[in-house]
Amino acid sequence: MSTDNESETETTRITRKGQVTIPKEFRDEFGLEPGDEVVWQSREEGIVVRKANRxxxxxxxxxxxxxxxxxxxxxxxxxxxxxxxxxxxxxxxxxxxxxx
Known part of the structure; x- marks a missing residue:
């Protein structure tokens, strides 16, 4: 995992199974816990991931x-x-x- 110091972004690698790890800082900031769902959205600027509204x-x-x-x-x-x-x-x- 690497961090981009100019903004609050981080990078992670995709596993062979297509899995990614959400960085701990984001899990903590957005209250993501095991079992929570996230929504993947395609945008003009790229992929946006957000916490699903349970x-x-x-x-x-x-x-x-x-x-x-x-x-x-x-x-x-x-x-x-x-x-x-x-x-x-x-x-x-x-x-x-x-x-x-």
């Missing part, structure tokens, strides 16, 4: 005046339910396959 989709699930804490609680519960649903589907499909 609350944009969540706003459809709860009223606008819901507190951030309650939104997070709802999101965690939905995530738990989706994971349980996936496990149920997997169990049912595997159970059906073993009976054949």
């Amino acid at each position: 609350s944009s989709a969540r706003g459809m699930l709860v009223p606008d005046d819901t507190s951030p804490e309650k939104r997070e609680e709802v999101a965690e519960e939905l995530e738990r339910r989706v994971e349980q649903h996936r496990e149920d589907i997997e169990t049912n499909l595997l159970g059906e396959e073993s009976d054949s």
Whole structure:
């Protein structure tokens, strides 16, 4: 990783799998944590990467005046339910396959 002292830019290398590391300074500055999503945008001047707005989709699930804490609680519960649903589907499909 190298730093351009004239502006707040850094460079990283792309791995053979197409992966890049977001520099720690940017992760800290923009509150990026493991599991967060980033948006890649093509612009005339090049590629722009920004933090995805996690609350944009969540706003459809709860009223606008819901507190951030309650939104997070709802999101965690939905995530738990989706994971349980996936496990149920997997169990049912595997159970059906073993009976054949």
